Amino acid sequence: MIVAGVDGSDAARAAVAWAVDDAKRRHEPLRIVHAVNQDPYRFSRFHASPEPELLARMAQDLVNEAAEQAGERQLDVEVSTEIVEGPAAVALREQAKDATEIVIGSRGLGGFEGALLGSVSLHVAGQAHCPVVVVRPEQESVRGEVVVGVDDSPECEPALEFAFRQAELRASTLRAVHAWQPPVQLYAPQVNYDPDDVTAAANQAVAARIARFREAHPQVVVVEDVRRAHPVDALVAASAQAALVVVGSHGRGGIRSALLGSVSHGVLHHARCAVAVVRQ
Template sequence: MSGSIIVGTDGSPAATAAVRWAADDAARRGCPLRFVSVVDHWAYGIPKFPVSGGDPLTSHAERALSAAEAVARERQPDVKISTEIIEGIPARVLRDKAREAVEIVLGSRGLGGFAGIVVGSVSTHVAGHAPCPVVVVRPGWSGGRGEIVVGVDDSPECEPALAYAFEQARAHGDALRAVHAWQLPAHPLAPEITYDVEEVREAHRRVSREKLADPRGRCPEVPVREEIVYGHPVDALVQASRGAGLLVVGSHGRGALGSAMLGSVSRGVLHHAECPVAVVRSPSSSRAGST
């Protein structure tokens, strides 16, 4: 497979977990790894107030890259590794680097994050704007196998997520669990409207089967378990993430700024899932959000 897996690292525990995940994925998929550490001088006012004795931020970035390379080489010694230090705003730099990548992997929260915030601004921004899949890993992840979980719905944005999920399941050698969550529409101005619940449930089963037909045909060796769940998609996917190896979601966000690009479901699972989460944007939405 051509292209690198790019990993943003700042030496934080979450970034170290991301390094482990990316090293394993690079070995599975035959991709090189590129570790990137971003130096943001302006965030600390350093250009305004030069310091003596060298640049502490660049020195920290060098240490973070050395540590990341050591972790990756110990875990997967045969993976090709390169490193890079870039000056700029981390979210923007990593978003732009994603254009060169088959995948970008980030920790859920870096050293600059606030206590109590599960997913930091950098990983949220990159997941909401990058044109390639973005995997967000929480601190403490150290490996272990588990099924690949993917959210299924009737939108076009679901299809790239399904393709990525099948690819990951094939690479992992694990089963795929396809979760389609549904709820009956609420009509507060016309509460007398009723539905045939079994008929609605069967309609959702058809949606799931139709969406899975094409990727199943391309990856017939991947075992698939379909799950039709009554409830909110975030609740269903978070429940399915327990014990999973990876949770994959598409992104329906169409906002112009920040996490609005993610959409409510992908944003919700990023904050609450118990396994690494991959956010996969469709090519059209990625182009729309690249400004």
């Protein structure tokens, strides 16, 4: 089952469109979820809490509208709705135990004007134990490449599997991007190194890393793209012609609200298309 979080924003409507299209490709049902959180009203001295009946009616109207949008876009996808209590980030994270993936908008109604990414999307992408796809309001297209970041870490494996599957479902080219930067000490004049040798070694490492995925998905056309650049810059550049960028999460921290590594965090903020964060 695919879960789409909605709040009435343009980004949420784009997320519903993305989610129902993916549900169609995967032959899975779609669950549309909206969280009703009364905590801001309970703890604010300036705002009176709306009547529970009013909140319930507004929530029902919101999920009904989203379900109608999904049904009009893909007639043969099974669509259900659910209204849950509590903060949106926590409610969506709890959906992960039943979900193939969670799809959310990049910034909801409560975000700061001009912000590229909201706190809910960061929280869910960093903590949900299933793939999380973050969709920008202008990004509904399913055309273009699937881009995946490749490195030598274990976190890369689930991202590769997700990316190959997406490319297979879409009949899209998969671009496997590996970016490398010379260590600081290599800039010392007494150190000699050949960038061509580094690139050749990186090409071999990428080919070895993706070999078993190519074997499992032989119909997927793969472009191995090794660049001398920062990983965020390389993936953001590749996102310009992509329908989806897939990154693994290397977050290690226990106290941060979103357990994301710097690369996945940077790509979420700056990519020009939908981004899937896939944790181990």
